Amino acid sequence: MDVGDGISGTLNTVITLGAGMRMQNRSSDLVGKANLNPDVCGGVAQSCQGVFASQTAPARTLANAPGQAYLNADDGNLNYDQHDLTQAVFKV
Numbered sequence: 375m376d377v378g379d380g381i382s383g384t385l386n387t388v389i390t391l392g393a394g395m396r397m398q399n400r401s402s403d404l405v406g407k408a409n410l411n412p413d414v415c416g417g418v419a420q421s422c423q424g425v426f427a428s429q430t431a432p433a434r435t436l437a438n439a440p441g442q443a444y445l446n447a448d449d450g451n452l453n454y455d456q457h458d459l460t461q462a463v464f465k466v
Contacts, residue, residue, distance in 0.1 A: 387466065394461040396454045406445035407436065409452060414439045 377383075407414050415422035415436060422436040442448065454460050 390465040392463040399456045400451050404451045405448045407439045407441040410441045
């Protein structure tokens, strides 16, 4: 590239474009039990804890419910559905 007055140079440009997309449906094994069923620890199951040691039905109800026990680790699964764009990059 010659701009006149004896000044010349070369311009090299690299453009980078990328995207990340969720390709599969949400797995219920990775979503918290209470996010799948907000009433899992309600009604007959009380708070999923028995008052007496012999009351094991509430805890069994929680243990047998689908999903993972930890609620704070499923945000990535709850926030994105199949074919949602999860990240995008554009650099010049």
